[in-house]
Amino acid sequence: MGDAIGDYLTDEECSSRQAYEEILAEIQSWVDYHRKFLTKAEHLRDLMMGMRPMDFDSIEYNPKTLCE
Numbered sequence: 001m002g003d004a005i006g007d008y009l010t011d012e013e014c015s016s017r018q019a020y021e022e023i024l025a026e027i028q029s030w031v032d033y034h035r036k037f038l039t040k041a042e043h044l045r046d047l048m049m050g051m052r053p054m055d056f057d058s059i060e061y062n063p064k065t066l067c068e
Helices: 002-010 014-047
Strands: none
Touching: 002 014
16 A cells, blocks of 8 residues: 555656545445445345245145144
8 A cells, every 4th residue: 555655646647636536436446346245245144034025926825734
C-alpha cells in the first residue's frame, strides 16, 4: 500500500483529489465484491435453516397418509 501511495504522491499529473477518489473507488469495489458473497452465504444459511418457499401446488393431499 505504501508503494501505491508513493506512486500517487510522486505522479505530477495526479492531484490529491484524484488519488483520494481512486483509492475510495477501489475500496468500494472490494466492499461490493465481498457483499455479493456475503449475500450468497446468507441465502445458503437460510436455506439450510429451513427457510424455503413452500410450493403448495405440488403437494398431493392424501388423508390416509396424515395419520400414519
